[in-house]
Amino acid sequence: MLTRWLSLVFFLSGFAALIYQVVWQRLLTLYYGVGAISMALIVSIYMAGLGLGSLCGGRLAEKVKNKILLYFVVELAIGCFGLVSLPFLKFLGQHTAGSSYALTFAYMSAFLLIPTIFMGITLPVLVKIFNHVIRNFSQTISFLYFVNTIGAAFGAIFTSYVIISFWGLDTAIYVAVFINFVLAGIIFTSRRMPASIDMEKQKPAVAAVSQTGSGTVPVVAYALVFVTGFLAIGYEILWFRVVGVLVKASPYAFSTILFIYLLGIALGSRLMGKIFKRNIPDKMNLFLLIQFLIGSSVLSIFLFYYYLTSKTPLQLLTHISFSLQSHPTIVTPDFASFGQNLFANLYAMTDIFLWPMVFVFLPTLLMGASFPLITWLALGSSDQEGKAVGNVYFFNILGNVLGGLVTGFVFLAHWGTEITVMVFIAVGVLFGCFVKSIGSRQLPAYFRGSVVVVLLIVMLSFFPKKGELYQLMHEAYCKDAQTFLEEGEDSLVVTCEHEGSIYNFVNGTTQGGRPGYRFHAHAIETASFAPHAQRALVIGYGTGSVTEVALKMPGMKKVTIVELSKSLMKNLEKMPVFQGLLADPRLEIVLDDGRRFLLRNQDKYDIVFLVCIKAHSSYANNLYSKEFFELVGRHLTPQGVLLAWTDERSVTPKTIAAAFKHVRLYAQIRKEVFCIAGNSPLIQNLPAIKSILEGFTPAEQISINYSLFQFSADESAIARKSALYPINEDWKPVSEYYLGLEFKKHLISSRMR
Structure with missing residues (x-):
């Protein structure tokens, strides 16, 4: 009975942990940005806390007598921190937002380390408790790792697709807190179960044969788990990059890829539990074979994808995914029309799961089998299982942290995806040199070496060269x-x-394009409400159409461009057309997150342009929330105006109207709209339009066609038209996590029929 309760507890503990990870990571970006450095700091600190916690947990599991009570305290502590995490982070962010990266590291650590250390303690402590009951270490570690990881997998997917989409980030935190408190109650109650009382009274029994020390020098096991941890997180970053291009910057991409990643690891761990039931004399050989298979499987997957896509009709799958703007795409449940395009409709709704399954599932299945195996190999003494698990988990996460930083900031930056994947494959394949046997068949050294050499030659000969995959x-x-x-x-x-x-x-998402005449038209219309502007701020460069208009405004002295992507600016600078546009001495280019930039300076602007940010893109709500628009308002001069482009017609205009006193909404033939907003009455100066147009050639003036849009509504009309819709807030990213919004639109449409 105790083992069943603990299994449920550990499943839900993993579920809650991933809620916290998804939400806390999302909330930290509100104050510290979504740039590469900020994201790396968040992930690294989170992982470091788990590693330190596992190290502490391993020692506590061996020293603390009442381990059930210890586990109760840990779950209760996580829940208590979760309960205060929202006001704590809000207070911390309001006083430290926009700080230097060194200070950001300190502030993030102050927020993340405490709860993640407690989370890291759970696995070694529960292994010690569980193994005392079933007295089989190999089965204990494989089963518990499976249970916790499968809980985490479903926690990741449920958080984004359901909780955040329908109720917001704050509700997700409170769901996790509720789970922690319920688990604490279950654990506290279970301390009176016979097995728990027996565990407190008895001394450790003599271990079964299946959990005696492996004979492997622990240092060797720790070195191996560090290397495999490095590779595992490196692969994860590469998969996020590759799959992310196919499914665009969907807010559901992260949780979906993470779900498949964790699902594969969980099932692999469970599979290893079944393999452990057989008599495997050389477990180190099996571990080396699995590493070889990971490298071989990644090689096969990339080669199959590249050549099937380039040489067969299967290229259609890539083309469809790349052309879709939303992943998943919501198809209206009209069964008459749905059936006519059954494949296309089903594919549009499920491709976000297909591509992670193609690239991620098989290698992670093998990775999952590795962890319980290497943990068994690291077990030096049968009565130190908690310490062994804590040490292995620590070195695995240490490899994760270093692998994430090196892969993201060194390998991808200098080698690119294709070469980095080849390096990782080569490391995995080289493990094959040390695989002495498969089953009962011995493998001669010359045979092992030959197989490895052949695979490396195949990789070097046929793997796509740098840039060819994309x-x-x-x-x-x-x-x-x-x-x-x-x-x-x-x-x-x-x-x-x-x-x-x-x-x-x-990252696969359209960002601007030239000729961008409709963007010229948006900017010119906006400029006519600030004809005497001298300072402009452009958030998101795109392909420069809006910046071009700003520079043609009479009297413009300085245009500040805040662009998140350094790679974008480097790429555009290779092209002659942009070399000329970016050479204007009035331009100031700042590589930073737009929100972080505004949080860390007090400059005022006559006109602010926010363009080319799709409302349903990942982290888009950081630039589409009421709080952000209020932040922009504080950076406008008294007569200053904002141009905000959006491809969402209901929630975003209402959000802008909630932050500004005066708003003009313009509708277009296309789906997108744009708003002009300010805190002073919006008075148009028509001669300003003619003045700006004179800076373009006659042909360009004709092409800047005002028939593409028309004034549609002011702030009052916006309020009436969108009365049934919510607004975007920092904790309620309604238009970004659009599944809940689409459901609400369907309900509203049904009522109006």
Whole structure:
């Protein structure tokens, strides 16, 4: 009975832990930005806390007599911190937002280390408790790792698809807190179960044969787990980059890829538990074989994808995914029309799961089998299982932290995806040199060496060269075009130029394009409400159409561009058209997160342009929340105006109207709209439009066609039209996590019929 309760507890503990991870990571970006350095700091600190916790947990598990009570205290502490985490982070963020990265590291550590250390304590303590009951270490570690990881997998997917989408980030935290408190209650009650009382009274029994020390020098096991941890997180970063290009910057991409990643690891751990039931004389040999298979499987997957996509009709799958703007795409449940395009509709709703399954599932299945195996190999003494698990988990996470930093900031920045994947594959394949046997069959050294050499030759000969993988993914737009590609730690940028047209993609998502006449028109209309502007702020450069208008405004003295992607600016600077646009001495280019930039300075602007940010993109709510628009308002001069482009017509305009006294909404033939907002009455100066247009050629003036948009509503009309819809707030990212909004729109539409 105790083991069943503890299994449920550990499943829900993993579920709650991933709620915290998804939400806390999201909330920290509100104050410290979504740039590559900020994101790396968040992940590194989170992982470091788990590692330190596991190290502490391993020692506590061996020293504390009442381990059930210890586990109760840990779960209760996590819940208590979760309960105060929202007001604590809000207070911390309001007083430290926009700090230098050194100080940001300290503030993030102050927030994340305490709860993550407690989270890290749980596995070694529960292993000690569980193993006392079933007295089989190999089964204990494989089963508990499976239970906790499968809970984490479902926690990741449920958090984004359900809780955040329908109720927001704050509700997600309170759900996790509720789970922690319920678990604490279950654990506290279970201390009176017979097995718990027996554990407190008895001394450790003589271990079964299956849990005696492995004979492996622990240092060797720790070195191996460090290397495999390095590779595991490195692969994860690469998969996020590759799959992210196919499913765009969807807010559901992170949790979906993480779900498949954790699902594979969980099932692999469970599979190893079944393998442990057999008599495997050389477990180190099995561990080395698994590492070889991981490298071989990654090689096979990438080669199959590349050549099947480039040489067969299966390329259609990549083209469809790349053309979809939302992942998953919501298809209206009209069964008559749905059936006519059954495959296309089902694919649009499920491709966000397909691509992680293709790239991620098989290798992570093998990775999951590795952890319980290496933990068994690190067990030096049968009565020190908690300490062994804590040490292994610590070195695994140490490898994770270093692997994440090196892969993101060194390998991707200098080598790119293709070469980095090849290096990781090579390391995995080289483990094959030390695999002495498969089953009962011995493998001669010359045979092992030959297999490894052949695989390395195949990889070097057929693996896509630098940039070729992403050129293939962008082929639907960039075929027969001159293609410029730049990959860095922050993003992948592909810009294609063909017959005078420029298509620009950042991590697979369209960012601007030239000629951008409709963007010119947006900016010119906005400029007519600030005809005497001298300072402008452009958040998101795109392909420069808005910046071009700002520089043509009479009297403009300085235009500050805040662009998140360093790789974007490097890529555009390769093209002559942008070299000229970016050479204007009035330009100031700042590589930073737009919100973080405003939080860390007090400058005022006559006009602020916010363009080309899709409302349903990941982290878009940082720039579409009421709090952000209020922040922009504080940086406007008394007569200053804001241009905010959006592809969402209900929630975003209402949010802007909640932050500004005066708003004008313009509708277009396309889905997108834009708003002009300010805190002073919006008075248009029509001669200003003519003055700006004179800076363009006659042909360009004709093309800047005002028929593409028209004034649609002011703040009062916006309030009436969107009365049934909520607004975006920092803790309620309604339009970003759009599944809940789409459901609400369907309900509203049904009522109006």
